[in-house]
Amino acid sequence: MLKYLLALFFFSSILIKAQYTDQINSNRPGVSLGAFAVGKGVVQFESGIEFRNYKHDRYNLSTVNAKVAFLSVRWGFLFEQLELTYQGAYVFDRLKNKISTQHIEFKRKGLLQNYLGVKYLFYDPFKKERKVNLYSWKANNSFQFRDLIPAVSLTAGANFILGKNHYPFGDMFDALYRPLFFQNLGLPSETEPQLSLRGILATQSHFLGTWVFVTNLIYNRYLTNHSEKSYILTLTHTFHPLWSIYLENQGVYGDRYDDLIFRTGTAYLFTDDIQIEGSFGISSRSNPSSVFINLGASYRLDFHKDFISAAELEYKESMKEEKQLKKIMKKDKKTEKKRSRKAKRI
16 A cells, blocks of 8 residues: 555656656657656756667678767756757777678777757646545546647757768768779768758657656758658556666658667666666668667756745745744743742842
8 A cells, every 4th residue: 555655646746746856757768758858957967888780781781880879968947848958979880891702891980969959848738737536546547538648849959060970861881882883982972961950849648657658750950961750659667666668669761761660678766866777679671770789877966946836935934933933932931930030039
């Protein structure tokens, strides 16, 4: 019974605060962005290391073995619905070219992603406080049709290319792209502009108390010759106060890169401000095929201050005055006792 009461308390606190939660709320271990911001005054770091293996059938099964370091920084500022987001990914890899009879290896490193954007929550279905039934856990966690109404946010920002780019348009096999009699192997096929735009429409639904469903519709690399459209669907289930699992499907549609990816993984709440996780992913296409193994952690610096209403301020002030009055009365009482004792002696 106690665990149900604790779960009810935690769930009701989420409904009341909506944006900010007492425990860290990370976008990891998946790659989708949740609709909610981290909350005003919160700075959150989400990092990980991913081991990737690619194989491309159009290039005679040439391969890429890569290590990708991820860093996302989220800052809630000005008000609860607003968040500044940075997403970066740095790659160390080895490309093995098998097109020619003599295999050639390229060792590379560089930025795969460098994105800065602003998220704004347009619609929050939890903004209106819901009534909590203190006598029935089932009543508070049973499915209701209003749970299907999602929170909606928009993240808009820009991709920035810094220095030499080995992966234009996110293509890990760019060095082998359309080789002309093998003479341009190792040379980039096309230069990606230093600045391009990216927009993400995100929705987030909570239902049955322990399930969260997130969708992302993404338009990437706008203002380039190779714009890209994609979607991400993420379903997360918290089966224990400290443990959760997720399933994710991502579809990418572009003329330079086209793929269908499936991921799954688990996350563990180490403390209220630290989450650690691991995940596994695989693609369904062969140009290229890919396998991912990811380990990561998220950390939150919590400087959030809840909004205090005028009534609460007035109540706190009255309690302070009452406490001060009690001290004065106690002091006067002691003084009066001393006077009585002196009067008796005389």
